[in-house]
Amino acid sequence: MDKVYIISVFAENKPGRLERITKVLAEANINILAFSITSTNGFGVIKFMVNKCQEAYKLLKEKGFTVSLNEAIGIEMKDQPGGLYEVVKILSSKGINIESASVYVAETRKKAYLIVEVEDTTKAMESLKEENLKFLKPEEIL
Amino acid sequence: MSFWNKEIETLERKKLRELQFERLKKTLKRVYQNVPHYKAKFNQAKIKPSDIKNLEDIYKLPFTTKEDLYVDYPFGLLTVSIDKLIRLHTSSGTTGKPKAIFFSKRDINNSAELIARCLVMTGAKRGEILQNSMTYGLFTGAFVMHYGAEKVGILVIPAGPGNTERQINLMKDFGTNMLHITPSYALYLASVIYDKGFDPKRDFKLKRAYIGAEPYSEETRIKIENMLGIDIYNCYGLTEMNGPGVGFECPYKSGLHIWEDNFLMEIINPETGEPVPEGEIGELVLTTLNREAMPLIRYRTRDLTRVIPEPCSCGRTHRRITRILGRSDDMFIVKGVNIFPQQIEQILMGIKGVAQNYQIVLESYDEMTIKVEIDRELFDGKIERLIKLKEEIIDKIRSATMVKPKVELLEPGTLPVSEGKAKRVIDNRTI
Numbered sequence: 001m002d003k004v005y006i007i008s009v010f011a012e013n014k015p016g017r018l019e020r021i022t023k024v025l026a027e028a029n030i031n032i033l034a035f036s037i038t039s040t041n042g043f044g045v046i047k048f049m050v051n052k053c054q055e056a057y058k059l060l061k062e063k064g065f066t067v068s069l070n071e072a073i074g075i076e077m078k079d080q081p082g083g084l085y086e087v088v089k090i091l092s093s094k095g096i097n098i099e100s101a102s103v104y105v106a107e108t109r110k111k112a113y114l115i116v117e118v119e120d121t122t123k124a125m126e127s128l129k130e131e132n133l134k135f136l137k138p139e140e141i142l
Numbered sequence: 143m144s145f146w147n148k149e150i151e152t153l154e155r156k157k158l159r160e161l162q163f164e165r166l167k168k169t170l171k172r173v174y175q176n177v178p179h180y181k182a183k184f185n186q187a188k189i190k191p192s193d194i195k196n197l198e199d200i201y202k203l204p205f206t207t208k209e210d211l212y213v214d215y216p217f218g219l220l221t222v223s224i225d226k227l228i229r230l231h232t233s234s235g236t237t238g239k240p241k242a243i244f245f246s247k248r249d250i251n252n253s254a255e256l257i258a259r260c261l262v263m264t265g266a267k268r269g270e271i272l273q274n275s276m277t278y279g280l281f282t283g284a285f286v287m288h289y290g291a292e293k294v295g296i297l298v299i300p301a302g303p304g305n306t307e308r309q310i311n312l313m314k315d316f317g318t319n320m321l322h323i324t325p326s327y328a329l330y331l332a333s334v335i336y337d338k339g340f341d342p343k344r345d346f347k348l349k350r351a352y353i354g355a356e357p358y359s360e361e362t363r364i365k366i367e368n369m370l371g372i373d374i375y376n377c378y379g380l381t382e383m384n385g386p387g388v389g390f391e392c393p394y395k396s397g398l399h400i401w402e403d404n405f406l407m408e409i410i411n412p413e414t415g416e417p418v419p420e421g422e423i424g425e426l427v428l429t430t431l432n433r434e435a436m437p438l439i440r441y442r443t444r445d446l447t448r449v450i451p452e453p454c455s456c457g458r459t460h461r462r463i464t465r466i467l468g469r470s471d472d473m474f475i476v477k478g479v480n481i482f483p484q485q486i487e488q489i490l491m492g493i494k495g496v497a498q499n500y501q502i503v504l505e506s507y508d509e510m511t512i513k514v515e516i517d518r519e520l521f522d523g524k525i526e527r528l529i530k531l532k533e534e535i536i537d538k539i540r541s542a543t544m545v546k547p548k549v550e551l552l553e554p555g556t557l558p559v560s561e562g563k564a565k566r567v568i569d570n571r572t573i
Contacts, residue, residue, distance in 0.1 A: 008523025010516060012553055038525045043551050045525045066516060066553050068523040099524065117523075 005053040010066035034104040071121040074113040074136025094127045146262040165431035176221040216242040231282040233381035246435040253384040257290020260390035268295030273318040282385025321351040325358035332369040343371040397450040397462030412470035425470040511548040
């Protein structure tokens, strides 16, 4: 079982912020595979899963963004009704609370992954080991 | 704990206050008799020195401001004739003429005496070496320290500032134990020491540094202490009151002892001139109690601080003030409450997750917005953490000022970079 990584960027709620971040990634030829935005009154956190996460993290940091690299778990879902339900049912039965989530649809809808950040990644993965789940491997992130 | 003058430094508070009152009476009598400007001011306030029956009566006397120093300039506030003067120091006024302060022989000796107390208080002693890297000149800093150190029997190297290579050579060749230096130059000197490949603990005999003359934060103190492996002591002074040595830290480094046998201190509300309750922030007002040539009565320093009323573990009975929190001119009013940017700054700097830079924006008389840059290094990708941070800032500022602020968290680098006097308060209000 492998961990995957999510890049989180702090952003004020102002026009042009997402544009500035994605421009950096585009110019470095980094592919965004999944992303989510959480925002509250005045500011937010933008999360990306990308194909070259260490490189993207370094690059954004150099460019002056407030960025962190967070561990996450990628769990394969069936791309059909009930696919998400099956996965989150298992997570909740193990008492794993999802702190943030996004979806990665791979190979043009052949596979989909639920990407979740949880409080303790290692512990969560340990408790999911026996379950009949397929996890996303870093080398599958292209 | 070592003392230069243990008797006076540990004098029982009651006796200290008696001494203060006795010296105050003498001072008032002298200025009333010899200084026409003071006499006119007292007369205008319908008060005579004999009306002052105890220390609390000082509130009846008019303040002296820096504008008073320009009346009958430059010799107008002297209580002695010019042939009694042996030194002039000036302090750069922000506009026009400098403030001129004169010292008699007795005053020079006395200012050295106070520095001797300060130095010995920090553990300095005969046989040690002080490198004085402040500017020798019109500015009081270097000279007053120089004379005080000599009085203790310390070997003084009058290095003056600058020429960093030479500073380092002096430190190395002569085994300097103490530096008297500005914070910005200390930081620079420390960085050059590292760049040249020296290990301060191995290559130097440095033990302490006395740092003042510019505002700097506790973080900067700790940084320099760690870089050089030494103790740093804050000192406070102003040319109008001898220069350095008015207030100085003891080894407990929790506030600066004011030599109360020489200075009568008050903390006032800069708006109303009324005393603030003990322990609250306000403007420091000082009256010289032991100065011959040019006594100053209720001099408004414009420096903000607060008294630490609790006795100090070092055994000295002279009360402490906190490091200077800023200038009283910076005060602003929201919802009828007096607020100092420094109050806000102190709170922000004590919160983990907040970077150095902030700004207070005032758009109306009942609301303040505080813009805070978050600390890049402490960002962990969790929005919950940021929401909590924002709530913590709001709560702490509300409980300290009674005003609930609006808080905006900003990306680092968004606000204008602070270079010494950063513009912290943006007041867009119109009356």
